[in-house]
Amino acid sequence: MQPATKSRVKGYFGDYGGQFVPETLIPALETLSDAYDALENDPEFHHQLDQALHHFVGRATPLSFAPRLSKHYGLKIYLKREDLCHTGAHKINNAIGQALLAKKMGKTKIIAETGAGQHGVATATACAKYGLECIVYMGEEDVKRQRLNVERMQLMGAEVRPVTSGTRTLKDATSEAIRHWVTHVEDCFYIIGSVVGPHPYPLMTRNFHRVIGLETREQVLAIEGRLPDALVACVGGGSNAAGFFHPFIDDKDVAMFGVEAAGFGVERQKTAATLSKGKPGVLHGSLSYLLQDQNGQVDLAHSISAGLDYPGVGPEHSYWKDEGRVNYSAATDQEAMRALETCAAMEGVIPALETAHAFAWLDKQQAIKDGGLVVINCSGRGDKDMEMITECRATTRGIA
Numbered sequence: 001m002q003p004a005t006k007s008r009v010k011g012y013f014g015d016y017g018g019q020f021v022p023e024t025l026i027p028a029l030e031t032l033s034d035a036y037d038a039l040e041n042d043p044e045f046h047h048q049l050d051q052a053l054h055h056f057v058g059r060a061t062p063l064s065f066a067p068r069l070s071k072h073y074g075l076k077i078y079l080k081r082e083d084l085c086h087t088g089a090h091k092i093n094n095a096i097g098q099a100l101l102a103k104k105m106g107k108t109k110i111i112a113e114t115g116a117g118q119h120g121v122a123t124a125t126a127c128a129k130y131g132l133e134c135i136v137y138m139g140e141e142d143v144k145r146q147r148l149n150v151e152r153m154q155l156m157g158a159e160v161r162p163v164t165s166g167t168r169t170l171k172d173a174t175s176e177a178i179r180h181w182v183t184h185v186e187d188c189f190y191i192i193g194s195v196v197g198p199h200p201y202p203l204m205t206r207n208f209h210r211v212i213g214l215e216t217r218e219q220v221l222a223i224e225g226r227l228p229d230a231l232v233a234c235v236g237g238g239s240n241a242a243g244f245f246h247p248f249i250d251d252k253d254v255a256m257f258g259v260e261a262a263g264f265g266v267e268r269q270k271t272a273a274t275l276s277k278g279k280p281g282v283l284h285g286s287l288s289y290l291l292q293d294q295n296g297q298v299d300l301a302h303s304i305s306a307g308l309d310y311p312g313v314g315p316e317h318s319y320w321k322d323e324g325r326v327n328y329s330a331a332t333d334q335e336a337m338r339a340l341e342t343c344a345a346m347e348g349v350i351p352a353l354e355t356a357h358a359f360a361w362l363d364k365q366q367a368i369k370d371g372g373l374v375v376i377n378c379s380g381r382g383d384k385d386m387e388m389i390t391e392c393r394a395t396t397r398g399i400a
């Protein structure tokens with residue numbers, strides 16, 4: 001293992017990141033890192049990626065003014081519409097990027113892990129498009145809970161492998177995917193779904209999502225003639241937030257707010273507020289803030305939204321937190337549900353439960369004054385969450 005070192009060292013964001021993996025994977029990560037660096041400077045690669053993002057994903061996504069939310073909160077609010085991407089969320093940007101990279105590297109087999117199934121669906125979609133074999137590891141518990149996503153992946157030709165170890169959820173599926181990778185590194189490419197994992201994944205995934213922030217910058221300048229006062233995004237692993245924030249990171253007048261899932265509450269056991277409540281530790285190949293008990297064992301996360309239900313967070317967010325560049329807070333399940341209802345009723349946009357946490361920021365924030373220009377990254381659409389939303393609303397009405 002490499003020691004934690006400063007940000008000038010490749011693969012680190014301040015003290016966070018690195019490559020905490022079995023020795024056998026280091027050469028594979030080196031090869032990947034070199035291939036990625038080469039393609040970063042390859043105009044042909046960027047041209048193909050841009051074409052796919054435009055003709056297949058449907059980019060550029062709109063920047064929609066939200067007039068009724070704006071009036072309600074006394075701000076000028078715009079929504080960056082990642083919910084309008086093919087497959088309904090931002091995750092496809094990264095899946096397409098990594099799948100194209102895999103193809104360029106001559107790999108024929110893709111593996112991925114998935115919790116709720118969103119990253120699995122995005123990966124299966126990209127693999128179908130590029131004619132790549134696809135195996136998705138998924139906890140047995142999640143396979144049961146997410147039948148429709150399993151069906152989607154299978155329709156698109158992916159093999160879904162249920163994982164029966166541990167708690168039979170995402171953490172165990174990830175361990176199983178890493179095990180598979182260790183034994184099949186020559187022909188196998190591992191597509192990771194957020195800005196987590198060993199270097200170069202956090203960097204690469206953030207860069208594949210930078211298109212969100214780059215488009216936003218261009219659009220807001222064209223419409224408003226100035227940069228926003230604030231950017232707001234939900235943070236699970238942190239990929240939609242990282243891609244959205246990064247192109248503005250040197251613009252000191254643009255405040256940035258990352259909203260994690262507090263679950264039942266930050267002070268409670270059942271939470272996913274990694275940056276608010278966690279401590280630095282190693283999970284899935286990198287050093288970052290991590291939810292852990294007194295003995296350093298990884299705590300189970302809880303959130304109403306499956307996509308935020310993860311005990312870790314990308315290393316770059318840990319760096320931005322310590323630097324004070326991004327302000328991180330957390331919204332509870334209840335606060336997110338209320339914000340989701342407000343957005344749906346006022347704007348005709350039903351955000352994903354993950355995204356709803358970003359909207360919940362509007363109810364509590366005091367940093368941005370009246371009339372301030374705010375862009376919220378609408379990371380995904382709520383169609384996939386209708387069962388959970390229905391159940392929640394029934395419970396609060398006392399029907400269930």
Ligand SMILES: *Cc1c(COP(=O)(O)O)cnc(C)c1O
Nearest residue numbers: 194236237238239240307354380
């Ligand atoms: C997966 C997901 C997230 C959380 O992942 P990040 O890596 O934090 O972006 C957020 N929103 C939606 C709609 C998702 O599907």
